[in-house]
Structures are given as C-alpha cells and as structure tokens.
Amino acid sequence: MNGTAGPPTLLVIQLTGGNDFLNTVIPQANSLYYDYRPSLSVDQDRVLPLNNEIALHPGADAFKKLYDQGKLAIILGVGYPNPSRSHFLSMLKWHTCEPSKPTKEGWLGRVIREFDPNHENVLTGVNFGAGLPQAVVSRGVPVTSLANLDNYGLMHGISDQEKALQQFKQMYGPTMGAGPVMEYLTETGLGLVAGAEELKLKVPDSYESDVDYGSSEIANVLRDVARIHLAKVGTRVFYVNQSGYDTHAGQMSAHGLLLRDLSHAVTNFYQDLEKQNEADNILTLVFSEFGRRVKDNGSGTDHGAAGVAFLIGNSVLGGLYGEYPSLKRGALLNGEDLDHTYDFRGLYATVLEQEMGLDANNIVGGTFEQIPVIRRQ
Amino acid sequence: MSEENDLALYAHLMRRAGFGASRSELKNFASQGYEAVVNDLVNPENLPDVDEDLINRFHRVSFEGKWLYRMVNTRRPLVEKMALFWHHLLATGSSKSNHHCTAFDQILMFRDLAMGNVRDVLTAVSKDPAMIFWLDNQENLEEEPNENYGRELMELFSMGAENYTEDDVKAATRAFTGWSVVSIIPGSTPYGKYPTTFNYVSSHHDDGAKTYLGEDGRFNGEDIIDIIVRQPATARFIARQLYTFFVADEPAVATWNEIPPRDADAIDTIAATYIKTEGDMKTILQVLFNSDFFKEARFTRVKSPTELVTGVLKLTGSARTLRPGIGQYAQAASVMGQNLTRHLTVEGWPTGQGWINGGTLNERVNFAVDEVTDVNQEGIQELIGDLSSLGASLTPENFVNGCLDLAGQVEVGDETREGLLRYAESGNALSFDTTSDREESEARVSKMLQLIVSAREYQFN
Numbered sequence: 001m002n003g004t005a006g007p008p009t010l011l012v013i014q015l016t017g018g019n020d021f022l023n024t025v026i027p028q029a030n031s032l033y034y035d036y037r038p039s040l041s042v043d044q045d046r047v048l049p050l051n052n053e054i055a056l057h058p059g060a061d062a063f064k065k066l067y068d069q070g071k072l073a074i075i076l077g078v079g080y081p082n083p084s085r086s087h088f089l090s091m092l093k094w095h096t097c098e099p100s101k102p103t104k105e106g107w108l109g110r111v112i113r114e115f116d117p118n119h120e121n122v123l124t125g126v127n128f129g130a131g132l133p134q135a136v137v138s139r140g141v142p143v144t145s146l147a148n149l150d151n152y153g154l155m156h157g158i159s160d161q162e163k164a165l166q167q168f169k170q171m172y173g174p175t176m177g178a179g180p181v182m183e184y185l186t187e188t189g190l191g192l193v194a195g196a197e198e199l200k201l202k203v204p205d206s207y208e209s210d211v212d213y214g215s216s217e218i219a220n221v222l223r224d225v226a227r228i229h230l231a232k233v234g235t236r237v238f239y240v241n242q243s244g245y246d247t248h249a250g251q252m253s254a255h256g257l258l259l260r261d262l263s264h265a266v267t268n269f270y271q272d273l274e275k276q277n278e279a280d281n282i283l284t285l286v287f288s289e290f291g292r293r294v295k296d297n298g299s300g301t302d303h304g305a306a307g308v309a310f311l312i313g314n315s316v317l318g319g320l321y322g323e324y325p326s327l328k329r330g331a332l333l334n335g336e337d338l339d340h341t342y343d344f345r346g347l348y349a350t351v352l353e354q355e356m357g358l359d360a361n362n363i364v365g366g367t368f369e370q371i372p373v374i375r376r377q
Numbered sequence: 378m379s380e381e382n383d384l385a386l387y388a389h390l391m392r393r394a395g396f397g398a399s400r401s402e403l404k405n406f407a408s409q410g411y412e413a414v415v416n417d418l419v420n421p422e423n424l425p426d427v428d429e430d431l432i433n434r435f436h437r438v439s440f441e442g443k444w445l446y447r448m449v450n451t452r453r454p455l456v457e458k459m460a461l462f463w464h465h466l467l468a469t470g471s472s473k474s475n476h477h478c479t480a481f482d483q484i485l486m487f488r489d490l491a492m493g494n495v496r497d498v499l500t501a502v503s504k505d506p507a508m509i510f511w512l513d514n515q516e517n518l519e520e521e522p523n524e525n526y527g528r529e530l531m532e533l534f535s536m537g538a539e540n541y542t543e544d545d546v547k548a549a550t551r552a553f554t555g556w557s558v559v560s561i562i563p564g565s566t567p568y569g570k571y572p573t574t575f576n577y578v579s580s581h582h583d584d585g586a587k588t589y590l591g592e593d594g595r596f597n598g599e600d601i602i603d604i605i606v607r608q609p610a611t612a613r614f615i616a617r618q619l620y621t622f623f624v625a626d627e628p629a630v631a632t633w634n635e636i637p638p639r640d641a642d643a644i645d646t647i648a649a650t651y652i653k654t655e656g657d658m659k660t661i662l663q664v665l666f667n668s669d670f671f672k673e674a675r676f677t678r679v680k681s682p683t684e685l686v687t688g689v690l691k692l693t694g695s696a697r698t699l700r701p702g703i704g705q706y707a708q709a710a711s712v713m714g715q716n717l718t719r720h721l722t723v724e725g726w727p728t729g730q731g732w733i734n735g736g737t738l739n740e741r742v743n744f745a746v747d748e749v750t751d752v753n754q755e756g757i758q759e760l761i762g763d764l765s766s767l768g769a770s771l772t773p774e775n776f777v778n779g780c781l782d783l784a785g786q787v788e789v790g791d792e793t794r795e796g797l798l799r800y801a802e803s804g805n806a807l808s809f810d811t812t813s814d815r816e817e818s819e820a821r822v823s824k825m826l827q828l829i830v831s832a833r834e835y836q837f838n
Contacts, residue, residue, distance in 0.1 A: 145735040
C-alpha cells in the first residue's frame with residue numbers, strides 16, 4: 001500500500017458467459033492444442049508470445065503491453081473442485097464461494113460490510129449494470145448500482161426536486177415487520193437518494209481527460225469508474241461486467257474483439273488515473289465463471305471448467321502464476337475439460353489479505369493457498 | 378365484504394392475469410362474478426380482440442411499442458400475459474444474429490399458443506428461428522455437435538439445473554442435430570433482413586441410438602420433448618415458474634435446488650394439474666386463478682418493468698390510441714432492465730427483488746413521476762372527474778383515499794399514508810367549484826399522484 005494514495009480499492013471485472021481460457025492464454029508450443037482445435041486454434045504467427053510455451057491471443061495486445069511493463073499477472077487454471085457447466089451455478093460459486101446456499105452472501109458484500117460496518121457511506125460499493133450481482137449482495141448492506149453516471153438522480157425531471165426528495169425520504173421511513181423485500185426496497189430507496197446526492201456534489205459534470213477511451217461499452221463503464229474513483233467519495237469496491245463470452249459459435253471473430261475492447265479499456269483506465277496520480281491504490285481483478293471445452297465444436301466452444309484470471313495494477317508483480325493444466329486426454333475432466341490447478345478462493349484470499357488488508361477466512365469460507373503476486377510496500 | 382363487491386380482489390386478479398383495470402372495468406367484472414371473469418380470461422375467444430388492421434397500419438411503430446399498446450388495450454389480457462410469461466422463460470436474444478425480425482415472430486407464436494399445451498410450446502420454440510440462432514442450433518451437426526440448445530432446453534426452459542446428467546445433455550444435443558433454418562435472404566433498410574423459417578436438414582441429423590433420461594431410442598427432437606414434458610421435474614419447475622410469475626415472488630431460479638418453495642402446497646397443486654392435464658395451460662391457469670392461495674397473495678410480487686410501465690399507462694390513459702412515439706415506453710422498460718423482445722443473456726430477466734437496485738429504482742420512480750405530471754392526459758382527467766363527483770369539497774382523507782382507489786386500488790402502509798396525508802393537509806380542502814379552484818386542485822392531484830407512484834408500495838403488484 002502506498003502511503004500517499006487513498007485506501008486500497010478493488011475493481012472487479014466479470015467476463016460474463018465463460019471466457020475461453022485456451023484461446024486467451026494459448027499453449028502455442030503444445031501440439032495437442034492444434035489437434036483439439038482444428039477450427040479454432042490461433043495461428044502461431046499471430047499470437048503474442050509471453051515465453052517459449054505460452055502466448056496471448058492477438059486481440060489482447062494491450063494486455064501484452066501491460067505484461068511487458070510488469071503490471072499484469074496471469075493466473076492459470078483457476079477454478080474449483082466438481083465444477084458446474086451451468087452459467088448460473090458456476091457464477092454463483094464465484095460470487096459466494098459456495099454453491100447456492102440460501103444464507104450465503106456475496107464475498108464482496110462481506111468486504112463492503114468490513115469497510116463500512118455502520119453503513120455510513122452508500123458509495124462504499126458501486127456496481128455498474130442493470131442487475132445487481134450476487135457478489136456484492138449482503139443483507140443490510142446498501143450498494144450503489146448505476147447504469148449511467150449522468151442519469152443517476154431521483155426526481156430530476158420535476159420542478160420542485162428538493163421538496164420531492166424530502167417527501168420521498170420521509171415516506172421511505174423505517175418499517176417494522178413488513179418483510180425482507182420491503183426492507184430491501186427501503187434501503188435501496190434511501191441509499192439511492194444519499195448516493196446520488198453525494199455523487200452530484202463530488203463528481204464533476206463533464207468529464208475532462210485527454211485519454212481517449214474509445215466507445216466500447218466496457219470502455220464507457222470504466223470511464224465512469226475513473227470519474228468516481230477520482231472524486232474520492234470513499235468507494236472501495238467497484239464491480240463491472242463485460243458480456244458476450246458465451247462463444248458457442250462464431251468464436252474466431254467475436255472473442256478477439258471482446259479481448260481487444262477489454263484490454264484497451266483497462267489500459268486507458270490506468271493511463272487516465274496515472275495522469276492524476278491516482279492509479280496506485282486501485283487493483284483490478286478480471287475473472288469469468290468458467291473456461292470452455294478443450295475441443296472446439298466447429299465454430300465455437302461449449303462450456304468447460306478451468307479458466308484464467310488476471311490481476312492488473314501498480315502493486316502487482318506481473319508474470320505467470322500457477323500451472324497450465326495438462327492437455328493430455330487422461331488428465332482432462334471427463335476426458336473433455338481442463339482441470340483446475342488453482343482454487344479461485346486462494347486468489348480472492350490473496351487480494352483480500354495482501355492488498356485490501358482484510359482477514360480472508362470468513363469472507364471466502366476457509367483457508368486457501370495464496371500467491372505472491374502483490375508487491376510488498 | 379362479499380367477493381362480488383370486493384373491487385380489490387378483481388384489481389388483484391387483473392393486475393396479475395393482465396396489466397390492470399380501471400375502476401369502471403372493475404365494477405363491470407364484479408357484476409359478472411369471479412369465476413366467470415376467470416373463465417373469460419382463459420377462453421379469450423369469448424371477448425373481441427384488438428383491431429389488427431388498425432395496428433398493421435402503423436407501419437413505423439416498433440413491434441415492442443405495438444405490444445405495449447395491446448397489453449394496455451386488449452380485452453384478452455391473459456393472452457398477452459402468457460406471451461410475456463413464455464418470453465420471460467424461453468429467453469431469446471438477437472444480439473448475435475442481429476436478425477431481429479425473427480424475435481417478433483417468436484412473440485406471435487407465444488401469443489398463438491398462450492392457452493395451449495407445454496409440449497406444443499417447447500416444440501414450437503425448438504423450431505423457432507430466433508431461438509435456433511440464439512442458441513446456435515443451426516451449428517449443431519452430427520459431425521460437430523453444439524451443446525448450447527441441448528443444455529439450456531433442460532436447464533433453463535423445462536426441468537431446472539441438476540435434474541439431468543451431462544450424458545443427457547449430449548443425447549439431447551444429438552437428437553436436435555439438423556434442426557436448422559432456411560438460409561436468410563439478406564435485405565437492407567428499411568425492411569432489413571427477411572424473415573426465415575425452420576428447416577430440418579436430415580443430412581446433418583444424428584439418428585443413432587441414444588439414451589436419454591433413462592430411456593433408449595433413436596430419438597429426434599420431438600422425442601426429447603415428449604420425454605421432457607413427462608418428467609416430474611418438469612411439472613415442478615413449470616409449476617414454480619408459473620407461481621413466481623402469477624402468484625408470489627420466489628427467490629432467484631439459480632437457488633431453487635437449495636431453497637424450497639415458500640408454498641409447497643401451491644406448487645403441488647399446480648404441478649398435479651400439469652400432470653393430470655399433460656401440461657394444458659388453460660386448465661392450469663383456471664385452477665391457479667380460482668385457488669385461495671392466489672386470491673390471498675396480495676402485493677406479493679415486485680412489478681416487472683413491463684407491469685410498472687403498463688400500470689402507469691393505464692393510469693394516465695396516454696396509450697389508448699396507437700401513435701408513433703409509443704415505442705418510447707418500451708425504451709423506458711428497457712432501461713429498467715427489461716428489453717422487450719431482446720434478452721441480453723441466456724439466463725434472461727430477474728424476478729422479484731432482482732428487479733430492484735439503485736439504478737433501476739431510479740429509472741422506475743423517475744418514469745412514473747414524470748408520466749403523471751401532465752394533468753391534461755385523458756386518464757388523469759377522468760380520475761379528476763371521478764374525484765370531483767365524490768363531493769363538492771374533499772377532506773384530506775377522502776382526497777388520499779380517492780386517489781389511491783382510482784390509481785389502481787393501491788394499498789399503502791403507515792409511513793406512506795402519513796406522507797400522503799401530510800401533503801393533503803398542507804393545502805385547502807380539495808374543491809372543483811370555481812375555475813381557479815379547479816386549476817389549483819388539478820395541480821394538487823398531479824402532485825398526489827406523483828407521491829403515490831414514488832411510494833414503496835407502488836413497486837409491488
């Protein structure tokens with residue numbers, strides 16, 4: 001942790017749909033890769049080598065640059081035992097560290113509660129997107145959720161907005177025994193008013209920066225994340241998602257574009273923060289709910305198991321972490337899927353303890369092996 | 378209070394089986410009797426349809442806009458609600474193919490099969506071009522199977538996760554090989570791509586022996602569906618989906634294997650009707666709406682964006698005439714998280730509490746507040762007329778109660794009621810005697826409606 005920067009902050013980017021590990025971080029020297037992927041293997045002269053054996057997909061060119069700068073850590077073969085090929089169930093596992101147990105909360109919901117136990121700042125956790133991921137959900141913990149920073153604000157279409165907000169707050173008074181949904185609605189309503197007020201106050205209306213993020217959706221979202229981070233409103237956890245990774249068909253073109261948009265957006269995000277000297281205290285974790293099938297299906301891939309995660313930031317010791325899962329038929333799960341070599345809960349624990357300064361056991365539900373990926377200050 | 382006179386009960390029925398009803402419509406229903414009204418709902422041919430010719434004339438209005446118009450104006454609301462139910466469950470997007478006209482054909486198919494049979498719906502959707510594109514089944518070939526549809530058909534559309542094995546996924550996948558579409562004739566603006574239809578390519582079909590859910594045979598897609606619809610897991614899954622959609626919110630579908638239903642008896646009743654009738658929706662819905670568990674489930678669901686938007690439109694009366702610009706209401710539902718005809722992910726939309734977070738609540742409240750501001754809208758003028766006929770001058774209590782009643786039989790708790798009363802008491806008694814009285818009163822009615830639609834309780838159905 002850097003003494004002059006703000007408190008350690010985490011940005012989680014969820015790649016929704018199941019990012020194809022095998023084509024993102026490519027075992028280019030392994031002939032089995034080409035055998036399994038007659039339609040989808042990436043040409044050797046297009047890949048971006050990280051060493052003699054492993055290369056990045058050409059779409060992730062901006063990640064290659066970050067890797068060369070030592071700011072990108074690639075965690076190979078992340079997953080968990082008895083993996084599920086269901087989007088729902090696997091994502092829920094990553095969000096809660098447990099399969100759908102009814103009382104389990106999101107791991108980040110717990111983190112937000114650690115940072116703000118008395119719920120004093122509704123902006124402690126900020127999610128971008130139309131749905132609230134289970135990862136940030138925790139009973140009684142308000143989370144700010146936005147689609148778009150500029151449209152965030154209640155009653156801004158009517159003339160007596162001040163008065164209307166007052167009345168709204170009074171009507172959303174505490175309610176006894178009206179049930180958990182009404183409670184949740186009440187928290188959300190009051191949190192919305194408080195959060196919008198604070199954001200309006202602190203975040204400048206127009207974004208001024210000479211970093212051109214481009215216009216992809218993930219870039220637009222990360223630009224809004226930067227605006228909020230720079231406004232120093234006390235946000236410790238940001239959650240965003242990029243969808244489209246469920247590439248059952250047409251993967252050759254689709255996947256490269258997604259990786260390009262992702263890697264460029266993340267690079268621009270950090271460049272933007274660097275210019276204001278605010279890049280040091282924010283760490284980015286990129287994950288997906290599973291990797292994909294080792295064999296391609298002709299134009300894409302079906303659901304698989306082990307995947308890849310990334311860590312980006314100034315406190316990251318860049319490089320390759322973990323062991324590339326074996327491609328030998330005998331080593332594959334059910335003869336079809338890459339078996340994980342690193343439990344994702346260890347990655348969470350690494351981030352929680354080494355960067356965020358929190359005790360990981362209760363948050364991830366146990367003790368898991370960590371990796372030495374964070375620079376000691 | 379006898380059922381016949383209980384407008385609140387009919388309001389509840391019409392909010393769930395349709396998109397709401399005005400006070401005069403409710404009185405009309407009450408005079409017919411509850412079972413008779415339910416009977417008309419499940420036998421839509423008993424009542425006239427919306428004028429198709431009129432709708433077709435509005436060439437430039439989006440399909441979604443027209444669908445909202447239907448929802449608000451139809452006398453066969455359960456048809457539209459069932460189309461929405463299937464559209465919700467059999468979530469199909471078009472972002473990959475961009476062949477969006479097929480999405481509209483799919484909705485028309487759901488509407489046609491609204492009172493039909495689950496087997497017919499699953500068969501039709503397996504042959505539906507929008508679904509085939511969405512889950513890549515045109516790429517599902519004997520020599521190169523693609524598991525997307527074979528998996529999601531069971532996990533998301535009929536049985537629920539973990540009620541089948543990975544081998545079953547493979548068998549279903551093989552059975553659906555060759556279920557493809559006719560090549561699309563590319564088109565350009567303003568009509569875009571031409572619609573397409575199902576095409577069975579036998580040369581791509583794997584007709585070998587398969588074992589599926591414990592049965593053996595050289596199954597084709599129809600056989601898979603036959604087996605699926607007979608499974609107890611299907612009866613329970615569809616029952617619980619119907620319960621969530623029509624009766625009360627269940628938790629997220631992903632947790633259903635861990636969290637039991639809140640009313641196991643209700644699910645059993647619905648599932649038993651499914652089994653007895655082999656999935657006949659007409660009978661299942663009739664049993665559901667006539668049950669006590671339904672009648673008693675007041676305001677136990679969070680409104681979906683479509684229900685919120687149509688409810689507001691019923692209140693303001695601003696969608697009684699089809700007009701260009703009505704598509705903006707579909708846009709409004711979209712920013713609240715429900716993009717009609719266009720799912721973004723295969724898991725589809727949330728339910729219940731999942732619709733609500735800071736961002737969506739922002740949109741929901743702002744939309745409703747903005748819409749009720751203009752008192753000159755037909756529906757609000759009628760509401761004001763009804764209010765003024767309650768008396769020459771209204772006490773604060775009557776002002777509040779009158780508005781809650783006319784805004785859709787809205788029921789509120791103490792904090793909200795205090796807030797509404799406080800506002801009513803902050804001015805003179807509501808009166809419509811003179812022109813200037815009327816002007817002032819109309820403005821106050823608008824404000825009262827703004828308060829009502831921004832209240833917590835308004836988020837519930």
